[in-house]
Amino acid sequence: MSLYHPVNLNCPHCGKALEFSASVSVNADRAPELREAILDGSFQRESCPHCGTGLRLDPQLNYLDVGRGQWVAAYPAAWIDRWAELETAAQQAFDKAFGAQAGAAASEIGAELKPRLVFGWGGLREKLVAADAGLDDIGLELTKIALMRGMDDLPPGQELRLIQAAGEGDDAALVLLLVPDDADGELEELSVPRAIYDEILAEPEDWQPLREQVSAGLFVDVLRLTRGG
Secondary structure (H helix, E strand, O other): OOEEEEEEEEOOOOOOEEEEEEEEEEEOOOOHHHHHHHHHOOOOEEEOOOOOOEEEOOOOEEEEEHHHOEEEEEEOHHHHHHHHHHHHHHHHHHHHHHOOOOOHHHHHHHOOOEEEEEEHHHHHHHHHHHHHOOOOHHHHHHHHHHHHHOOOOOOOOOEEEEEEEEOOHHHOEEEEEEEOOOOOOOOEEEEEEHHHHHHHHHOHHHHHHHHHHHOOOOOOOHHHHOOOO
């Protein structure tokens, strides 16, 4: 089931006290509408009842979608430099729920799940979009590395996030969002041929060292190579 708990905070605009229901667990099999809300950006988005300012709670939850083989631990984007510590915690949580420490029935389900760790709503949404598009998320991260090699002026801290897989055949493309490290910075969309991703998968030997680094744990993300840890 999907679980919530009350959270008390102050509105960043008017400063008045608020109480929201924060999600700690999302079961997309039982509540597919929550998955859709994550994709369209409405999940955990509220308005201050005092001043009307829009707010969105940072993710701190476990996401389960047995049908798509996904288990994802999601944490606030600001915690990304703690990924090594939180990766250990996420692995322990997965092992307890669906892995070596779980019962036989849960372990059988867990054998079909791909556990992952993400930071921020953009990181979680990307995993859902990639699954819908039939993309290997490790291959996607290697594709980002290939793109970043040609972006000489990419400042440290910026992220590339898949937001859409568009077109078919020769016109197939991956649409990525260039997210600045500065919250007030400009977002930029990049549309790249899916053929780049396909070529990387077709040449596994050339990419094996980086593949092993990117996929060394639950945090399958190019930022694993550059942030915290």
